[in-house]
Amino acid sequence: MTTTDTSYAVAAYDLVKTYPKNVTALDGLSVTVDAGQIFGLLGPNGAGKTTAVKILTTLARPDSGTAVVAGHDVARHPRRVRTAIGAVAQRSSADPVATGRDNLALQGRLYGMGGTALRRRIDELLERFALVDAADRRVRTYSGGMQRRLEVALGLVHRPAVLFLDEPTTGLDPEARAAMWDEITQLAGDEGLTIVLTTHYLEEADRLADRLAIIDAGRVMATGTPAELKGELYGDAVHIDLRTALDEAAATAARTALAAVPGVREVALDGSRLSARADDGAAVVPGALAALEGAGVAVAAVTAARPSLDDVYLRYAGRRFADADADLVTAGGES
Amino acid sequence: MSALLTDTWWMTARRLKIGMAQPVFLVISLIQPVIWLFLFGNLFERVVDLGGFGTDSYLDYIVPGVVVMNALAWNMWAGMGTLEETSQGTLNRFLVTPVRRSAIMNANVFEQAVGTIVQSVVIVLLAWWAGATFDSGLPGVALLILLAVLLGVIFGSMSNAIGMLVRQRESIIGINTLLLLPLTFLSTVFMVRDLMPDWMATVSRFNPLDWAVVASRSALSATPDWGLVLSRGGWLLALAVLMVALSIRTFRSYQKAV
Structure with a gap:
């Protein structure tokens, strides 16, 4: 088994994760992500995308399987992985009573940054994510789109090599979503950043991902570029x-x-x-x-x-994407 | 080590800023001790006539108890903050940064300690204004507050661990309701041990709240029994260290369950 393979930005092998009450979130998930690309994990709610990201970002431990992120094993060297990655969760995780600038400053401190370098980096990010005017307001007063942009900025403070975005546009209005897509596309062009994003929007995967893995029931059903996957049909x-x-x-x-x-x-x-x-x-x-x-x-x-990615999903998972989404939501939410 | 210190520093500064943004909680939680001091204290004023209290002022007798009890009540809610940070994803955000896990818990402990100190000082000032006397002066008051902080750390860490493990508000509310008054009444906060029923007197000797009360009351007296102060203080310190260590360990369980 190639557990020390460092030629990929992310490599996961046979990840298995079971939650109490025998809920299998991951059932032997394996993916590899090349450096510098946007990789999409596409699947309905409950497919195991978020669990996969939690393991790859060292938040959760798998029951079995290994993962190497930015050249480091997530189980053996979690701190090295943490230093090299940025992680943006689905929901706002900023301190609501602190200002955007304070949130960014603390995040930088936790990575050992400080002084002028940190101040400059914060200004740069505020500028880039159109938060300059709101920088000294409490996050509580931010709109949904602003909060999401701040979250992405938090994930980028320390210039990570790999950025994980969990459902980056869920809950955003169409305008904010389009803006976030542009932002993500631009980020990928920068500094050789690798982006791993999860989504249950087919359109989003199609539009953003260089390569993607279709996930269902904790396994990868198919991997390829959106064009390759659609081309198979x-x-x-x-x-x-x-x-x-x-x-x-x-x-x-x-x-x-x-x-x-x-x-x-x-x-x-x-x-x-x-x-x-x-x-x-x-x-x-x-x-x-x-x-x-x-x-x-x-x-x-x-x-x-x-053909659309929905057709690809139907072919591999044997059901329509929207139906799978609805089934799993009624069956007990996402993991 | 220095990295742990800086991590702890930044995390503590963050918690204090959040606390200062919501000073209302600190004020609201002072209502209870004021009621104990002034309503309960006046109502049972004559109880000292039974003798054995070592003072003829019931207010003098209950001040250390009310300070310590308030520390317990205040710190027991610490888990609510942890719970909130768990559910809003803030804790997860910190856990995927290189910040030391112990720094996260240390910050909670320091934040709670600052809250305990501020409240204790206010209670002591109120009691002093109402005529309570502190025979051993400032050193005694300082020891009282230190003991209150130690007791707070024990129950604050416990609350944090529960908040992270069960992740339900109801559990914290339930446990607090279940513990606060029994711990208070199974102690010498309001009544001397000699006047308690035998079983209560026995149980109270194992109550950490009672250790804090007994030690601080002695420290505040004109002739402190230093052996008593040090032994009870030592037990509290040991228990506090143990509970903080346990609360840091709960990150492992959290990592499995998350």
């Missing part, structure tokens, strides 16, 4: 929404009828939604509708589109 995606969910016999009939249409491949049924692939999506639609009508299946809507 050749042709267009055809989605047919049915009027009602089907019983087993009708489902088989519908699948068989659709699969028999020339040019249609990889038919899958998820609830009341049929999905298939076709080289030319629009061209197969009339034939598909006729075939389903012949099988006695009532159709509500049809779409044909270029």
